[in-house]
Amino acid sequence: MSEIVLKNVCKQYEKGQQYAVQDVSLRIGEGEFVIFVGPSGCGKSTTLRMIAGLEEISRGELWMDGALCNYVEPKERGLAMVFQNYALYPHMNVYDNLAFSLQIRKMDKKEIDRRVHEAAGMLGIEHLLRQRPGSLSGGQKQRVAIGSALVRNVKVFLLDEPLSNLDAKLRAQMRVELAEIHRKLGATMIYVTHDQTEAMTLGTKIVVMDQGRIRQADRPAEIYNHPADRFVAGFIGSPSMNFFKGTIRVPGRAAFLELEDGTMLEVPENRAGLLEEKYAGQRVVLGIRPEDLHEAGWPGGSGKTGHADRSSWKLEGEIVAREMLGSECMLYLESDAGDFAARLPVAVRGAVGEKKQLYLDMTRAHYFDAQTEKNIFYREGRDLV
Numbered sequence: 037m038s039e040i041v042l043k044n045v046c047k048q049y050e051k052g053q054q055y056a057v058q059d060v061s062l063r064i065g066e067g068e069f070v071i072f073v074g075p076s077g078c079g080k081s082t083t084l085r086m087i088a089g090l091e092e093i094s095r096g097e098l099w100m101d102g103a104l105c106n107y108v109e110p111k112e113r114g115l116a117m118v119f120q121n122y123a124l125y126p127h128m129n130v131y132d133n134l135a136f137s138l139q140i141r142k143m144d145k146k147e148i149d150r151r152v153h154e155a156a157g158m159l160g161i162e163h164l165l166r167q168r169p170g171s172l173s174g175g176q177k178q179r180v181a182i183g184s185a186l187v188r189n190v191k192v193f194l195l196d197e198p199l200s201n202l203d204a205k206l207r208a209q210m211r212v213e214l215a216e217i218h219r220k221l222g223a224t225m226i227y228v229t230h231d232q233t234e235a236m237t238l239g240t241k242i243v244v245m246d247q248g249r250i251r252q253a254d255r256p257a258e259i260y261n262h263p264a265d266r267f268v269a270g271f272i273g274s275p276s277m278n279f280f281k282g283t284i285r286v287p288g289r290a291a292f293l294e295l296e297d298g299t300m301l302e303v304p305e306n307r308a309g310l311l312e313e314k315y316a317g318q319r320v321v322l323g324i325r326p327e328d329l330h331e332a333g334w335p336g337g338s339g340k341t342g343h344a345d346r347s348s349w350k351l352e353g354e355i356v357a358r359e360m361l362g363s364e365c366m367l368y369l370e371s372d373a374g375d376f377a378a379r380l381p382v383a384v385r386g387a388v389g390e391k392k393q394l395y396l397d398m399t400r401a402h403y404f405d406a407q408t409e410k411n412i413f414y415r416e417g418r419d420l421v
């Protein structure tokens with residue numbers, strides 16, 4: 037068992053200073069791959085370092101396997117940490133770098149040798165064991181750093197942006213390997229990254245932090261499809277979700293969202309009830325992802341909501357940039373309702389400077405309270421946290 041529980045954990049580096057981490061509560065189950073994301077300075081590394089015992093917890097409790105661990109020494113916690121700037125010993129060869137943490141624990145030489153070769157085999161660096169770090173590429177050094185954590189046979193790995201120094205191709209390769217290692221070891225991984233793809237693909241749970249607090253902690257698909265608030269909605273997804281300010285209007289039987297350029301978007305039935313009841317005449321923020329904008333006649337979208345007339349989901353803008361991504365095309369548009377981006381098939385018509393009408397799939401839109409920025413339809417405690 038290796039469950040980790042944080043209860044209202046806070047960190048204040050100096051008295052009178054702002055809290056770097058505030059009231060962070062989180063349960064990390066055995067074998068989970070938990071990803072911390074958030075803007076620079078939001079407290080990701082601080083949280084990881086408190087779990088590792090490298091930083092004192094100012095207030096709150098850290099529990100591991102049912103025992104309160106706030107004051108347990110780092111080396112007694114049974115975890116291994118890998119940092120962004122892979123701290124290797126330059127004067128030692130790869131073998132000794134991998135073996136070092138075991139040698140200082142006075143482990144049997146044969147067992148050390150077995151573990152070094154096992155880790156090196158897993159990471160494909162057996163042929164480098166006699167080389168010194170100085171002669172290795174960035175990706176190879178990174179593998180050694182991960183290897184020196186692997187040899188320790190711990191149940192919990194803490195990784196702070198371990199792949200951030202690698203180029204895109206190596207990152208993708210290491211990402212697949214990390215997923216494989218996680219699967220093989222069944223260990224708990226707690227991982228900080230700025231990379232959206234790493235977060236979405238590796239994580240069993242994503243923790244989105246902002247200014248020292250957790251905004252949302254949930255499965256990747258839940259975070260993507262049911263963001264708790266506007267911050268999470270805008271932070272996860274690349275390019276970012278489009279946001280439009282608007283006002284809910286109920287002129288007759290149907291509800292509409294009036295955008296700032298006067299465009300009236302009909303609200304589909306599955307969303308209309310609550311908006312009519314609580315937000316009629318009030319301002320909300322509409323959120324829609326670039327992939328949920330389409331040209332006329334896109335398949336799907338209608339029917340399920342009992343909504344037939346998609347002509348009321350139209351928005352016009354001027355194309356200000358066009359990006360060919362290979363398998364699809366990004367259009368960036370400007371309108372009086374706000375700027376927006378659309379991810380469309382490569383064959384989409386429209387050049388920079390031209391006007392373009394696109395359809396918003398309103399069945400996939402999000403609605404945020406203009407004041408609190410909370411997702412109006414978010415249901416708290418959906419499943420886990």
Ligand SMILES: Nc1ncnc2c1ncn2[C@@H]1O[C@H](COP(=O)(O)OP(=O)(O)OP(=O)(O)O)[C@@H](O)[C@H]1O
Nearest residue numbers: 049050056057074075076077078079080081082083
């Ligand atoms: N040793 C320290 N002493 C004082 N303040 C610190 C210390 N380390 C971090 N901080 C502050 O705590 C806050 C959180 O920092 P932290 O390093 O945890 O952020 P982060 O989310 O890891 O950011 P990044 O993405 O840039 O690595 C920041 O405001 C930072 O300036």
Ligand SMILES: [Mg+2]
Nearest residue numbers: 080081082196
């Ligand atoms: Mg950091």
